[in-house]
Amino acid sequence: MSFTKVTVSALAIAAVAGAASARDNVQVAGSSTVLPYASIVAEAFGENTDFPTPVVESGGSSSGLKRFCEGVGTNTIDVANASRAIRDREIAACAENGVTDIIEVRIGYDGIVFASQLDGPAFTAFTESDWFNALAPQVVVDGALVDNPYEKWSDFNADLPAEDILAFIPGTKHGTREVFEEKVIAAGCEATGAFEAMMAAGVSEDDAEDACLAVRTDGKSVDIDGDYTETLARIDANTNGVGVFGLAFYENNTDKLKVATMAGVAPSTETISTGEYPVSRPLFFYVKKAHIGVIPGLKEYAQFFMVDEIAGPAGPLAAYGLVADPDLATTQEMIANEETLSSDM
Amino acid sequence: MTGKKSSLLELDARTKKRNAAEKRFQYFGIGAVTVGLLFLIVLLTTIVSNGTRAFTQTFVTFELVLDTAEIEAAEASFVKTSKYRDIITAQLAAKVEELGFETELTSADDLKQIFSSGAAGTLREYVLANPESIGTTEVFKFRTSSRVDGYSKGRVTRESLARDKNLAPAALDLVDQMQEAGLVDRSFNWTFITGSDASESRPEQAGIGVSMIGSFFMMLVVLVFALPIGVAASIYLEEFAPKNRLTDIIEVNISNLAAVPSIVFGILGLAVFIQFAHLPQSAPLVGGLVLTLMTLPTIIISTRASLKSVPPSIREAALGVGASKMQTVFHHVLPLAMPGILTGTIIGLAQALGETAPLLLIGMVGFIASNYPEGVASGFLDPNSAMPAQIFEWAKRADPAYYERAWGGIIVLLGFLMTMNMIAILMRRRFERRW
Incomplete structure (x- = not known):
């Protein structure tokens, strides 16, 4: 009964408000x-x-x-x-x-950057392939497509620190996720030869493209549905964590984060405006x-x-x-x- | 006479065991209370230590020559405040040179980063409000930028600035000299309590005032709707309604409603008030209606409890001298139950005041609380935020100065909640009657 009253009163107010x-x-x-x-x-x-x-x-x-x-x-x-x-x-x-x-x-x-704890392990240079190898459910090892066996970053790239893989990436409701998938994961899928391997295995092109964007579900990749502040808090709590941020957010928090290069290019307004830095939108x-x-x-x-x-x-x-x-x-x-x-x- | 001797002075094994169990239980109880208190102390110290910094602000004070030609040129440009900002920067540079401060800063851009970008807006507003001041020299007190403010509060250091493009580390040397010369000082930040929200580029200007007004209007709506509806419903259910299956179902469902997560009321509000009834988005009126739905069960339950606690002898006496049922209720039962009803209402309001979840869904987060309402109608209908929603919004923003302000906002909100709960407790102490 009380609910109808509220609704009726609300409608009455709406009528007045609508007129005004x-x-x-x-x-x-x-x-x-x-x-x-x-x-x-x-x-x-x-x-x-x-x-x-x-x-x-x-x-x-x-x-x-x-x-x-x-x-x-x-x-x-x-x-x-x-x-x-x-x-x-x-x-x-x-x-x-x-x-x-x-x-x-x-x-x-807007640039998308990859950053980790300022005093944490030396995550200073990534390539698209590194991210694909770290996050894909299936990767290419010795020419064959296998379930992702990698535990540490150094398992597939000796230049990266020997730390457990732990990545904080934007959740699927974010526009940033789409850019991350397209410009990093899909590019890595092509570069590592996983795409070709899938095609060779008889997967149709569309399915292979979709499969390229998948992310492993064993807890090494964590979707962040909140904002960058949440990603920052997770990085604060995990020395070996690497997170995906917007350039502006990183630039406001340089006292806590250090940024890594992507494919050899450091993110900055200059490299993004010239198109050198690959992950921007x-x-x-x-x-x-x-x-x-x-x-x-x-x-x-x-x-x-x-x-x-x-x-x-x-x-x-x-x-x-x-x-x-x-x-x-x-x-x-x-x-x-x-x-x-x-x-x- | 061979049985076991027992003495009142000497405890046997079983009594000892029972006593030990009792002692143990007491220790557990004391332990639980201590842990609870410890958590409370940790929580309060965190809030206070993080939040108090939001209540002070660093200002830079200096004389500004309001040159007629410069101001006319600024007013003629498209983005007027950027020209005003140049005026301030140029005069600050002149001041630095005049006082003979040593600094490595050379470009005007570096100086610009010392004071808030909101200073230009403050200056323009002053000039427009006081046109007679053009052509004279006035003393202005501008807020410093969030980085300089953070330096004076110990949040920002030279090391942390080395990698920060928002302020050059060399600027801090200049700030030190300005502080010695009395140009820069820290004082109480009234804007934080009375001001409006600010954009991400100037956290130093942000205040919780406008969202406080938003919360006030929402509480007004809750009070106006929830109190009469809640009290009328409980009086009917408690005093008049027949006890049958239907009223039982209603009763159970009121209790159920009290346990519904508040976000559900937000979704309901979005669907009913905004999408169906076309009430304006982000309006305190809609926020208040949603919180009314949330508060109603609390008020109904507490009202019914206090109606129940009025002894039946009062009702019987009133009926016995010939009062009607309605007279009995309104002349005798309701006045006696009033303290309990009001206490329940205040506690319900306090709950509603701290609620964020439903407000997220009806558009009260974002850059909303930027205009003061122009009157009562605008206070209900114009977009506004609420205190908890504003705190949530600040905690999300990139600049660490906003994080500090979020904690400061929590202190203000806690102040309100504690006052309301205190009033409720005092009222209960003062007016409650026991039979």
Whole structure:
């Protein structure tokens, strides 16, 4: 009985609230990787303009895009942050709910780094093959595909420390995991010859590609579903642990972590912007065009985000760890013209 | 007369054994209490030692010439605060030279890292609010950046800065000299208690004030909905409802509801209040409604217990002199049960105040608590966070200064919880009647 009362009262309030709700602040949700950048911009936007400070929620790229695609109207969000490009499936879901005109904005690039305890064993140089050998359920030994026999890093690469393998990698709900699989594990799968071995064993190409991305389940690889702070806590507690972090997070915690090179290249904003460092990905935000002109300050927010003083190499975003997009001018022009994703995608 | 002699003064083996068992049990009890206390002490010392640092902040104070041309140029630019920041940096550099500090810092960028990036916003706000100050010289007190602040608190050392690109180690030598000259000092950080959330690039400016207001509005919603509904439901169930299978089922389910994990209420809130009723996201109103659902069983159970503890003789006496059932309840039983009901309500509110899980699902985490509400309606409907959600958010952020603030937030929250529990205990002591 009490529950119905609450619901009824809630509905009554909703009716009043709905009548009065002319939302005047921009609402943003999505990737937790983009959250710090978006909040830096939102704060500066509030300081520099007469618009109220936008609200930025986190929750992950997928959940952000899902909410973005719920429909058009002031009770849906205006901007979705994503650490990966929007998928065709999501564009279709958007269109189904009436969200047809979407402006895609590429903010810049983000590096993914491999770090361990500052005073721990000397994990200083990795290759993609090392990570595949350490984490794959099946690896190639003497030309044959066998269940992963490796216990220590030095078992397959004498240059690495003789320490038990213990890797903390992002959980599957993170956009970072996708990049890690694609750019590290899959690359290692090719490089070690495991992919060819699978194909030779008669596995179809699609299945072999999927099998390449699998991760061993014997406890040597630990999925971290929380944020980088959780990974950091696990590294703190395990001297031989190696974790996957965002470049910005690492740069804020250099007093606890040391970073390793990947394929001989040390991660830095320079090596990532030139493309030398292999594990990086673009970051995006998506703007609902139908809300421009309805929600005050929405277009201005998007424009403010991408001006040279903010998103450029000398701006606060780069200072925090973003690798600036060398082609900012195109993006700025695109926002000014409100160019949407082409519908034939 | 050959039987075994027994003496009251001399204990036999079995009595000794029984006494020993009793002693042992007492030692176990004392041990358990000690372990509990030990944990409490460890917990409190950790919180206090980690959190107190959040309550002080290092400031840099110096005179700033507000040049008309410079300010006009800054106002004409697109990102105005970055120009204001340049003004501050240039004048700080001039000040350093004037006072003859020795420093290896050469570029303006290095100096910029000493004070908070929020200083530019503070300056612009001041200039806009006091246009007559343009063209004069004013003394400003800016927050230092989180690294300099951390240095004065012992969190940051020269060694740790060697690999940190956010502040050059040489800057610390300059900070030392500025401190000697009285330019840099540490004082109580009111912003931490009254301020709003800040972005990841300036933890030194973050405060728990706005989310405290969010928590306040949520508690208001909980009080307004949960107390009347809970009390009405328990009075009906306890005093009027027939004892049959249906009321039994309701009773069992209320107890069940009290045991439901709070995250479930969050999912329910998301589905009912946001997706179905279209209430605004991240609003304290929705947070309050969700917490109402969570608090209701607590209030109903404690209210029913205190109604039950009113002796039947009171009811019989009232009925005996001709009062109706309703008069009996409202004139006699309810006033006597009131202290118990209020205690239960306060404890329920305290529980709701510390709850985070359901708030995660209705969008109260992130960079939310950045605007003060403009009025009562905006306080209920505009996006805001709550204290525990804000602490959760801070603990996730990359800059270690936020970690310190998360602990500081815990101290503030604990302060509120302890006060509420204290009030509940005092009320029970003061008003409770025993028969």
